[in-house]
Amino acid sequence: MKKIYYFPGLISAVVIPLLFWYYGNQKFEEINISLMDIGLPAKLSKDKSNLTSTFEPLRNWDYKKIKIEPGKGKENSNIYISEVKNLQKRNKKNTGIEFILDKNNTYGDFASLLNDMAIAQQETYAYDLEKTGHFFATVNYIDPNIEEFKYECFLCHDVIYVNEVYKLNLFDKIQQFLISLPKEAFYIMFGFLFLVNISMLSIKERFQMQPIFRLSSI
Template sequence: MISGKKIYYVPGLISALLIPVLFWYLGNRKLNEPIPNVMDMGLPAKLNDKNYNYSFESLRNWNYQKIIVQPNSAKNNSKFHVSKLKELQKRNEKETGIEFILDNNNSYGDFASILNDFHIAKQETYGLDLDKTGHLFATVNYQDPNAKDIEYDCLLCNDTIYNEYKPTFFDNTQFFIMQLPKETFYLIFGFLIFLNISMFNIKERFLN
């Protein structure tokens, strides 16, 4: 006959209350961590007679529209910068561009904001004049409207085309687990310890 003895599942209750709190606390800390970003700028080779035409010196005397970037104002004027860049691209005039004038009073945020404006406007050609002015230049990648498309031979003839790879459920699960922060594995390990302790206590109570 089964007795009416009550079983107090204390360890399980503690884990049920504690684990969600730990997930919430550590999860928020992970999301609030600053994400390091890297700005990649290519440094030119030392200027000489051989690479003169591949440096900014050959573009220095182009017709540039000058835009003075006031300190800590580039982000607020982002829409204006993007509109000017798109106008430049639309005109498609040879040897033209925009010169964003920066000085020592401008911040890193101003510099990064203008580079972001280049990305938004899909400005493909631009450069930083490190030698003399320190200004950012957006140049026109002139497209000849009268140019004719060059006809090429068949590029895919006699090639083998394979079906696109589609990841399986196992692949997606494995990728998801690899993206989890290490704190998650600590929580899972702690939960398993609490679970083992709880099952051991239940077994002892039944035996007694």
């Protein structure tokens, strides 16, 4: 019996998954949209019953005003981060920074400010969408006169024994391995299995087309 080497199928099984990965990854980057969570203060109700959950109690604080030049939010990012860190160091009650935004500013300017808050580890800030449209960084005042609460540690210097150690079985190891793979690896595996399936079908059709027995005339 002759061996059948299906070279076109083997070449396709290697090359096409790589093409899937290359072009598929480019398309994924095109349609991949990054989202940012933005917390907005509640709108003040007519009866002012929700006053404490709005920006109104903080509106008349002593704010240092900084104008955000349109399209230059990211370019001046280091300046804004430095200003926020100085605000934290001063630790003065009822103070903050008012970043002035107008209709000429871009979404990139606003997103850059949010990123600056994260870099400066500024926990309290607000976007006044209701009235001014400005971005406020408020001081998180810490009273230096408050003494740290001391308590007795009941578990200090204790020794905790673990009687049983959970061992990963084969299924857990496979699951951890698959989770750690990048998304591109799944493209390659899917393309490879898909083309192997097509190759096997092509080989099967060739076997069906060729006669198994030959009748020879005597």
